[in-house]
Amino acid sequence: MSQKYCYQYPHPAVTTDVVVFTLRDERLQLLLVKRGGEPFKGSWALPGGFLDIDEDLESCAKRELQEETGVSGVYLEQLFTFGKPDRDPRERVISVAYYALIPSDRLELKASSDAADADWFPLDELPELAFDHNQVIRIAHERLVSKLSYSTIAFQFMPEAFTLSELQSVYEILRNEPLDKRNFRKWISTLDQVEETGEQRRTGQHRPAKVYRMKHPNRVEIIR
Amino acid sequence: MSQKYCYQYPHPAVTTDVVVFTLRDERLQLLLVKRGGEPFKGSWALPGGFLDIDEDLESCAKRELQEETGVSGVYLEQLFTFGKPDRDPRERVISVAYYALIPSDRLELKASSDAADADWFPLDELPELAFDHNQVIRIAHERLVSKLSYSTIAFQFMPEAFTLSELQSVYEILRNEPLDKRNFRKWISTLDQVEETGEQRRTGQHRPAKVYRMKHPNRVEIIR
DNA sequence: ACAAAAGTGTTATCTCTACACCCATGT
DNA sequence: ACATGGGTGTAGAGATAACACTTTTGT
Numbered sequence A, B: 001m002s003q004k005y006c007y008q009y010p011h012p013a014v015t016t017d018v019v020v021f022t023l024r025d026e027r028l029q030l031l032l033v034k035r036g037g038e039p040f041k042g043s044w045a046l047p048g049g050f051l052d053i054d055e056d057l058e059s060c061a062k063r064e065l066q067e068e069t070g071v072s073g074v075y076l077e078q079l080f081t082f083g084k085p086d087r088d089p090r091e092r093v094i095s096v097a098y099y100a101l102i103p104s105d106r107l108e109l110k111a112s113s114d115a116a117d118a119d120w121f122p123l124d125e126l127p128e129l130a131f132d133h134n135q136v137i138r139i140a141h142e143r144l145v146s147k148l149s150y151s152t153i154a155f156q157f158m159p160e161a162f163t164l165s166e167l168q169s170v171y172e173i174l175r176n177e178p179l180d181k182r183n184f185r186k187w188i189s190t191l192d193q194v195e196e197t198g199e200q201r202r203t204g205q206h207r208p209a210k211v212y213r214m215k216h217p218n219r220v221e222i223i224r
Numbered sequence C: 001a002c003a004a005a006a007g008t009g010t011t012a013t014c015t016c017t018a019c020a021c022c023c024a025t026g027t
Numbered sequence D: 001a002c003a004t005g006g007g008t009g010t011a012g013a014g015a016t017a018a019c020a021c022t023t024t025t026g027t
Helices: A057-069 A133-148 A153-157 A164-175 A181-191 B057-069 B133-148 B153-157 B164-175 B181-191
Strands: A005-007 A013-024 A027-034 A048-050 A075-082 A093-102 A117-122 A194-201 A209-214 B005-007 B013-024 B027-034 B048-050 B075-082 B093-102 B117-122 B194-201 B209-214
Touching: A013 A057, A013 A133, A013 A153, A013 A164, A027 A057, A027 A164, A048 A057, A057 A075, A057 A093, A075 A133, A075 B075, A093 A133, A093 A153, A093 B093, A133 A153, A133 A164, A153 A164, A164 A181, A164 A209, B013 B057, B013 B133, B013 B153, B013 B164, B027 B057, B027 B164, B048 B057, B057 B075, B057 B093, B075 B133, B093 B133, B093 B153, B133 B153, B133 B164, B153 B164, B164 B181, B164 B209
Parallel strands: A013 A093, B013 B093
Antiparallel strands: A005 B005, A013 A027, A013 A048, A027 A117, A075 A093, A194 A209, B013 B027, B013 B048, B027 B117, B075 B093, B194 B209
16 A cells, blocks of 8 residues: 655644534434444444545535535535544544535435445434544534524525424424414514415415525525 | 655645734734745735644644744634635645634733744734735634624733723724713623722823723623 | 414513713822 | 713613414315
């Protein structure tokens, strides 16, 4: 095995890892992959991998996400860079962590991927994780929760078309508390971020709900 | 010149850069160093340098800060990681940027340092900068301004003992607008972050001001 | 007709903002 | 005695939170 890339001073390896959130079965869940190689072979870990030498950091995170899940075009944001000297037993590794939000209608995992096995786990039922990934997840969750209150980031969990009750349910799951329906709707209308599609959704033996879409589906607005 | 550190795959270099803010002459200023070597020799740049292979990222930022300014024990927070493939002409360099806040009574620069020349520049009178450092500074400033409104980060600019008028002046400089004295003091008192030292400051021909200190000088609290 | 979620306004409470005068000191 | 910044409270406006009934559909 050749060692052909040589430097005057030691260089760390650089990876990106992605914390992929979704809402599934009324719970906040995230994507883990089972490691196929050492170290931590057989453990669950965040999807991620080494940075190509000519690749932008965000491109690397997007590529990993695409390779593991087949998903692209979702909300992705840099989270934090982790670099404790001993966080990887093989060599010095700096990990630039990102987090992503996937709408609940796009969470079919690509069948065959780099990682033999990938699956969704509820945030409060995580298995033991490789590396410092528990810490990465904790920080990603804190960021997500705090962004809830001053941005429209939660909209990134919504499919293209949705009802206001569905949107309210997303906020209730994320904030883990019931919200008042009238106040919620008043608040949403002040945000000026959604519009009626004109469609209705008839589901169950009750009045049909108006269907809405986001005015700017790819934008996360800072509010208040 | 030997190239003795070899890897199977190419590795980027990793640096930390630090955006050091202070308040000086009633203005928000930041610390720049003049580059002594190529590339961008003679240009002003952020203090920073290469990560030692067994060094934690934050330790590296602290070390650079210490080497350039002689200052330690100040507020330091990771900002963002910059990694565009062409941001350094020598080789691929990933820069983990931090920002720091220095109290206005500790800004004497160490005379002899790595960087031959180091100086404070008002944020709105910056020279041309090396690398992508203009972008780094822009993002650091945005972060600082946004943290102003939901944390006690501005207190990190204060010396150990200060008057409420001095504190108000800090907020006025940072927010670039005058504030109402009574409302400001009411707000400060709801934060429950300062206490009277019992001392007074007699300066000029007017009533002396009560002197305050922070209750938790090293903590930045999330407020509101 | 009834069950079930959709939809819709008003009032009370709290928070935020505007605003002006007396106080203690140095000269 | 006067000039200077230090120190203090109240009232109106705006924002937030609490709260219940009617509508439309499927069975």
